[in-house]
Amino acid sequence: EAKSHCPSCSEALSEVEEIDDDIEATGYVQVVKTDDRSVARDLGIVTFPSLVYYRRKNPILYDGEFKDSEEVLRWIRSHEEVVTWDLTDDNFESRTDSHSPDEGTLDWFVML
Secondary structure: OHHHHOHHHHHHHHHHHHHHHHHHOOOOOOOOOOOOHHHHHHHOOOOOOOOEEEEOOEEEEOOOOOOOHHHHHHHHHHOOOOOOOOOOOOOHHHHHOOOOOOOOOOOOOOOO
């Protein structure tokens, strides 16, 4: 019934189902699918379909499209671990690659 109310949800679900075995093979990420609107409401989600990744109990909302399952998988993997480096004048450019970042380069949060 939920699929009839949200045709794009079934398309997104198909993309996620293509990679859910890869995701769960990590051993520490489990894929859960729900159409419970109260869960969405609690997270402030108002558009569907939506994908939320919980890292250490903190929800991270996917803001991409569901047309490419590999893109979704890359997004999930990009949130698996937060890397912290001490940046100095000597290593800043090489660590952040700030002169000419490649497409898909991670954003940086730098605390000074």
